Amino acid sequence: MQTFSRHDLTDLFRSLAERMAAEQSYLAELDGEIGDADHGVAMAGGFAAAARALGEAGGADQTLAQGLTLAASSLHNAVGATTGPLYASALLRAASALGAETQVPLSRLPEVIVAMAEGIAARGQGKPGDKTMVDAWAPAAHAARAGLQAGQPATEVLAAAARAAADGAQATRAMMASRGRAARLGPRSVGHLDPGAVSAAALLDSLAHWARRRTEGSRP
Amino acid sequence: MTTTPRQPLRFGEDPLLWASWLYYQEGLTQGDIATQMGVSRASVNAYLADARTRGIVSIEIDPERFRALSLAQAMQDHFGLTDCLVIPSEGGDSPLIDRLGAAAAQVLSRLARSADTIAVTWGRTVLSMASRVDRAGLQDLRVVQATGGTTAKIPWTPEACATRLAESMGARCIPISAPAIVSSPDMRALLLREPVVAEQMAVLAQANRIVLGISSLRPESTIHSSGFFDDVAMHAHYHAAVGSIAGRLIDAQGQPVDGPLEGRTIGIDLGGLRSVPCRIGVAGGMDKVQAILAALRGNYINVMVTDADTARAILTSEGHDDTPARRRDQTPQPLPERLRVKKFINRPQDAVNETVAGALLAHEDMLAPVTDAPRALRATGAPRAGKVGLVIGGGSGHEPGFFGYVGRGLADAVAIGNVFAAPPPDPILAATLAADGGAGVLHIFGNFSGDLMNFEMAAEMAAARGVPVRTIVTTDDIASAPVDTRAARRGVAGNVFVFKVAGAACDRMLPLETCAGLALRANQRCYTMGIALEPGASVDSQKPSFRLGADDMEIGVGVHGERGIARAPLASADGAADLIVDRILDEMRPAEGDRVALLVNSLGGTPKMELYILNRRLRERLRARGVQVHRTLIGHYYTSLDMAGVSITALHLDEELTALIDHPCHSPAWTQP
Numbered sequence: 001m002q003t004f005s006r007h008d009l010t011d012l013f014r015s016l017a018e019r020m021a022a023e024q025s026y027l028a029e030l031d032g033e034i035g036d037a038d039h040g041v042a043m044a045g046g047f048a049a050a051a052r053a054l055g056e057a058g059g060a061d062q063t064l065a066q067g068l069t070l071a072a073s074s075l076h077n078a079v080g081a082t083t084g085p086l087y088a089s090a091l092l093r094a095a096s097a098l099g100a101e102t103q104v105p106l107s108r109l110p111e112v113i114v115a116m117a118e119g120i121a122a123r124g125q126g127k128p129g130d131k132t133m134v135d136a137w138a139p140a141a142h143a144a145r146a147g148l149q150a151g152q153p154a155t156e157v158l159a160a161a162a163r164a165a166a167d168g169a170q171a172t173r174a175m176m177a178s179r180g181r182a183a184r185l186g187p188r189s190v191g192h193l194d195p196g197a198v199s200a201a202a203l204l205d206s207l208a209h210w211a212r213r214r215t216e217g218s219r220p
Numbered sequence: 221m222t223t224t225p226r227q228p229l230r231f232g233e234d235p236l237l238w239a240s241w242l243y244y245q246e247g248l249t250q251g252d253i254a255t256q257m258g259v260s261r262a263s264v265n266a267y268l269a270d271a272r273t274r275g276i277v278s279i280e281i282d283p284e285r286f287r288a289l290s291l292a293q294a295m296q297d298h299f300g301l302t303d304c305l306v307i308p309s310e311g312g313d314s315p316l317i318d319r320l321g322a323a324a325a326q327v328l329s330r331l332a333r334s335a336d337t338i339a340v341t342w343g344r345t346v347l348s349m350a351s352r353v354d355r356a357g358l359q360d361l362r363v364v365q366a367t368g369g370t371t372a373k374i375p376w377t378p379e380a381c382a383t384r385l386a387e388s389m390g391a392r393c394i395p396i397s398a399p400a401i402v403s404s405p406d407m408r409a410l411l412l413r414e415p416v417v418a419e420q421m422a423v424l425a426q427a428n429r430i431v432l433g434i435s436s437l438r439p440e441s442t443i444h445s446s447g448f449f450d451d452v453a454m455h456a457h458y459h460a461a462v463g464s465i466a467g468r469l470i471d472a473q474g475q476p477v478d479g480p481l482e483g484r485t486i487g488i489d490l491g492g493l494r495s496v497p498c499r500i501g502v503a504g505g506m507d508k509v510q511a512i513l514a515a516l517r518g519n520y521i522n523v524m525v526t527d528a529d530t531a532r533a534i535l536t537s538e539g540h541d542d543t544p545a546r547r548r549d550q551t552p553q554p555l556p557e558r559l560r561v562k563k564f565i566n567r568p569q570d571a572v573n574e575t576v577a578g579a580l581l582a583h584e585d586m587l588a589p590v591t592d593a594p595r596a597l598r599a600t601g602a603p604r605a606g607k608v609g610l611v612i613g614g615g616s617g618h619e620p621g622f623f624g625y626v627g628r629g630l631a632d633a634v635a636i637g638n639v640f641a642a643p644p645p646d647p648i649l650a651a652t653l654a655a656d657g658g659a660g661v662l663h664i665f666g667n668f669s670g671d672l673m674n675f676e677m678a679a680e681m682a683a684a685r686g687v688p689v690r691t692i693v694t695t696d697d698i699a700s701a702p703v704d705t706r707a708a709r710r711g712v713a714g715n716v717f718v719f720k721v722a723g724a725a726c727d728r729m730l731p732l733e734t735c736a737g738l739a740l741r742a743n744q745r746c747y748t749m750g751i752a753l754e755p756g757a758s759v760d761s762q763k764p765s766f767r768l769g770a771d772d773m774e775i776g777v778g779v780h781g782e783r784g785i786a787r788a789p790l791a792s793a794d795g796a797a798d799l800i801v802d803r804i805l806d807e808m809r810p811a812e813g814d815r816v817a818l819l820v821n822s823l824g825g826t827p828k829m830e831l832y833i834l835n836r837r838l839r840e841r842l843r844a845r846g847v848q849v850h851r852t853l854i855g856h857y858y859t860s861l862d863m864a865g866v867s868i869t870a871l872h873l874d875e876e877l878t879a880l881i882d883h884p885c886h887s888p889a890w891t892q893p
Contacts, residue, residue, distance in 0.1 A: 025761060032765040036640040036780030037758045038615075045569075045638070081615075081641035082670035085677065123673065128459065129438060129510075142459050171462065171472040174510035174537040180669055184700045184710060185783060187506040187529060191536030 005103035013051040019206035030195040034182040039195040049078035068095035093119030110144040117141035131175040133196035139164035158208040169197040230292035239267035291531040309529035321348025324502035339366040343433030347376040350385035361391035367487025368400035405483035434503035436511040463511025474518020561757035593650030602632035609655030624889025630723035640780040642670030648678035660732035666711025690736040696746040699776025713858040714746035724883035745872040752865030797837035812846035817871040825864035
């Protein structure tokens with residue numbers, strides 16, 4: 001049975017950080033249209049800080065919960081902003097979902113998506129349709145829950161969640177923002193993608209790809 | 221007898237407009253136009269002459285009509301519609317729903333023919349249409365409810381809409397004598413077998429036209445207020461749904477969303493709907509854009525009636541470029557776009573830390589670092605025993621905000637975030653502890669979701685260490701939300717006055733509650749509005765944060781390089797000042813002889829010369845209103861990196877606020893004896 005360990009967590013965060021660095025200028029461009037253009041740098045900086053902290057901690061004697069808590073605080077302290085508290089809350093929720101284990105079966109990885117979506121919703125009080133990152137996280141969590149219930153393999157569940165998040169992010173184009181900075185643009189926010197939803201979709205896509213590589217055993 | 225070709229709906233009843241469009245926009249010859257319109261060439265010639273004398277065509281087609289026409293054309297082309305009518309979003313005294321209703325009534329009157337069977341859904345716009353439609357001397361019309369009935373919580377039920385439409389058109393009304401949603405699939409099957417209902421449903425199946433409202437699924441939408449889904453856990457089953465049409469739910473792509481209601485709904489289904497030859501959709505409003513788009517994508521509509529803003533938003537969502545066409549000789553030569561903005565920076569990621577380092581060196585008599593917190597600074601004299609500590613903070617990029625307001629008579633400490641990003645809780649907590657003189661700490665910052673979350677977390681952490689914190693969130697930007705939702709407004713340059721009032725109150729050793737109350741009063745009496753001439757540029761990418769045309773200005777901008785609430789043609793300095801002062805005076809409503817403190821603030825790229833020119837006009841306007849200016853600040857007080865633009869803040873003074881504004885202070889950005 002394949003597992004997800006504290007060591008894998010570091011590897012996963014490196015992947016996420018690389019992806020956010022690659023998306024940075026695109027996210028900045030999207031955010032420039034309806035926000036303040038800082039989303040790219042916040043996501044890239046936040047995940048880079050989390051990956052660095054996990055790597056430096058080594059983690060041989062850490063639980064997954066400790067690792068995720070470390071990721072939460074280092075991400076939050078690196079970026080602040082809105083992204084910081086929302087993703088910190090998401091990661092803390094994921095920490096309690098995986099519990100004080102040093103490793104879990106890989107099949108439980110989709111639970112992280114459900115937990116993160118709950119953490120974001122609780123901290124930000126956002127609803128689907130508000131044109132925020134919730135519009136990617138909520139459909140992803142829905143897909144993850146459905147896949148877990150059906151007992152599908154983790155890679156399939158994660159891929160389905162990533163697709164749901166991508167569709168959700170695309171759907172924000174036709175929404176009028178009712179939370180966050182873009183809400184002040186009112187009708188002028190329609191026609192633009194929400195950068196928070198786009199970055200969430202990229203994270204989930206990166207997670208799905210990471211899991212596929214992991215199960216295909218390209219990593220020793 | 222020659223048959224007159226049907227005039228496309230978008231031209232309304234106006235042949236002059238139609239002829240003008242074909243001639244000036246489509247470039248047809250008068251002969252071609254005559255053929256297309258089914259009139260003589262001489263008539264076309266007369267139409268075009270008339271159009272010019274009536275001002276429909278002067279130099280160009282009237283811009284409002286032109287916009288509606290070109291949007292209607294684009295909607296028709298993009299979605300393969302049979303026809304489309306777009307009405308102006310602004311103008312007219314009646315609300316949008318009634319104007320859409322009137323437009324849809326006009327469309328139905330023109331499309332309907334004797335012996336039609338017209339199905340109709342429900343909703344506010346549909347009811348408005350039903351009241352306005354013209355019978356047009358037609359015979360043997362039938363109007364049939366497209367769904368069963370709903371509870372009578374609302375005036376625009378399916379029954380009411382069908383009855384009203386039948387009355388207006390002199391048609392026979394066929395109701396559906398069953399609820400739209402029944403308690404079980406068995407009940408539905410049972411009811412559909414009832415001869416009366418079965419006969420009514422058979423009539424519905426014969427409908428050759430249908431008029432459809434479109435509901436969003438936002439909490440405020442008709443579909444919720446009508447009680448349609450009262451007993452359904454929407455989110456559990458319909459998480460993918462974005463809109464509702466004839467009581468059926470569809471997703472963003474227009475696909476049906478299946479759920480427990482499907483087997484319990486009595487009315488036309490989506491397949492049946494699509495087989496009705498003429499499907500008139502009528503809906504408008506920004507909150508409905510996603511739902512309307514879904515209905516169009518699903519091909520549930522082939523004649524659309526909407527307004528210009530909604531049409532434009534739908535098309536923009538589809539990637540359609542809505543640049544208004546202009547005559548060539550009127551299009552100004554565009555300036556070369558600034559692709560990269562030069563800046564004195566080293567590595568972008570070091571910009572904030574290097575700013576802080578430089579500020580500490582420049583102002584070492586006033587600012588000091590906080591131990592172990594590189595993003596927190598304190599005043600050299602802080603904390604003072606027994607004095608309420610004032611902590612301010614927010615993102616970088618507003619220099620001299622925020623550290624410029626740290627010093628005697630102002631703030632005791634500041635927390636510094638990344639560029640335009642709220643600081644995390646740790647530096648806020650460090651600043652709070654550094655400012656604590658044992659009398660509690662006051663937090664003041666602008667109303668942004670990141671600042672709210674991070675300051676709230678820091679305040680909880682401070683309270684856990686025995687330091688009581690009171691929080692005042694500034695909301696002075698009058699452009700960012702209407703006055704009835706004042707709490708949603710941004711906090712911008714008015715911060716400067718609120719910090720000053722609070723800092724003076726703290727310096728006078730007043731208790732925490734009193735200091736907070738005075739800061740709150742200053743915020744409530746503070747009014748700011750900004751205009752940008754050029755966007756700022758990101759430190760990180762060195763690219764402009766948004767695009768602004770060579771002849772445009774952006775009204776109501778924030779201080780994070782955000783776009784404003786509207787774009788307008790570039791005005792003169794006096795015109796721009798008037799635009800702002802009108803809005804401020806409207807809200808402030810000063811009495812003759814009242815006093816204000818004025819801040820004429822550069823958003824970074826605008827030099828003092830222009831600020832003085834604006835100030836001149838501001839003073840003219842205030843003098844004419846009998847308002848005295850007690851004190852003027854002019855210059856870079858609260859910037860948005862290098863955005864070219866200005867914000868103007870007026871603090872409506874009273875005796876107490878005047879004294880606090882006059883209280884001495886000594887900080888990098890504001891020093892007065």
